Each structure stands twice: as structure tokens, then as C-alpha cells.
Amino acid sequence: MMHDSGGVQMARALKHAALCLMLLPRFLLAAVMLWLLDFLCIRKKVLLKMGERQDSPDDPPVCVADSNKMFTVESLRAVWYGQKLDFLKSAHLGCAAPNTEVMLVQERRQVRILDCMKGKRPQYADIADFLVVYIEEAHPSDGWVSSDAPYQIPKHRCLEDRLRAAQLMLAEVPGSNVVVDNMDNSSNAAYGAYFERLYIVRDERVVYQGGRGPEGYRISELRNWLERYRNDLAGSPTVVLHV
Helix, strand or coil, X not given: CHHHHHHHHHHHHHHHHHHHHHHHHHHHHHHHHHHHHCCHHHHHHHHHHHHHCCXXXXXXCCCCCCCCCCCCXXXXXXXXXXXXXXXXXXXXXXXXXXXXXXXECCCCCEEEHHHCCCECCHHHCCCEEECEEECCCCCCCCCCCCCCCCCCCCCCCCHHHHHHHHHHHHHXXXXXXXXXXXXXXXXXXXXXXXXXXXXXXXXXXXXEECCCCCCCCCHHHHHHHHHXXXXXXXXXXXXXXXX
């Protein structure tokens, strides 16, 4: 038994080391970029270039106030964590959508994520259901803090903290279909959602997978996909999507 336990620990250590080696180049590149963005002259030029490359007004611009520090211990932890989740996620284009557990905000009960995609938005209500999964805070007030955030919310210590924070989102957009991830962050891990991400699920399979936010968060891509899908459905039986 001792030998088997040692073998399992060795395998885990090797897996962790391999993961670190694969992620390290991308992480170091992101770290250098964060360090450069702390020089305001560079930050303003980068944000201006990103704004010029913006393809659609649907896509939210990346905004960073001059007072925000980009290169900190907390920011590096957040970047590493997000890259790790993205690498290890189980949701992939063309594959089965993970059916993780989430909590309904209003009813305060647990459900499976694929069972609660019933929130409609008027523009695409004929072809799609919409669901917002509220995950852990990307910029908590006691972590990688952002002065651009409309609310200063600390890290969620319990499910009640997360539910209270989700209520703020519901107050801003009443009637939205919002659920929260559990405290194991299983939905966040399965979908690689940190900081934010868009998905389309059809017949319990991922048919669209957006990039990692904020820079990869493209509402215009989602809209274009839905428009093409609507055109393809013309004259065909209606199939409802989950977004």
C-alpha cells in the first residue's frame, strides 16, 4: 500500500511538472505584457490599438484605469489560474457539454446546468435560450482589485456570498436567467470560464466556444453564429439552442 501511494504521488508530481512546463512560456509572455502595461504611455497605446482593431460595437472594449496596477502578485496568480483552467477544461468544440451542478439564484436549489437553460432574450427567442453562470470574481476587492469595477466584491468565502453577489447582477438586468457556480467551481473548471467566456450548446454538445475574456470575449462572433444558424433554419423545423 505504501508503494502504491508513493507511485500515485509521483504520477501527480510528474503531471503537475509537465503542466507547468507547457504553460510557462504563455504565462511568462502574459507576465511581461502586464509589466509593460504598468507604464502608462504603453498602456494607452495598447488600449488605443485594441480599440482600433475592434470589429463590432457589440464587443465590449477593454478598459483599464490609469490607477490600476497590472503587474502584481495577485494579478500573476489570476493569470496563472485562468490559463491552467483553460488548459485543463473538459468543454471542447464538437464535444459533449459538461453537465455541472449550479445553484438557482432565486429558488436557492441545485440543478444541472443543461437542465436550466430556459432564459430567453427577445432578439433570438425563436431559436435560443440564454443562461448566465456567475462564477468566482475575477477582480475581487481583496485580490486583483480593479477600480473600474462597478462594485467592490471580496472573494466568495461561502455560497451565500456568491448568491448575494449574483443578486447585484440580477438587479442590473431583471429577468435574466442567472445561476451561480458551486463553491468547488466545477462549472468554471469544466468550461475554462475564468475570467469570462461565451458558449453555444446544441443537443448537449458544444457548437461554439468563444475565447477567454476579456480580450477573447466576442459578442459579435456569437451574434454572427446565431444569424447564420437562423438563416440555415429557414424552412426547416425549429431547434432551440442553449447559450
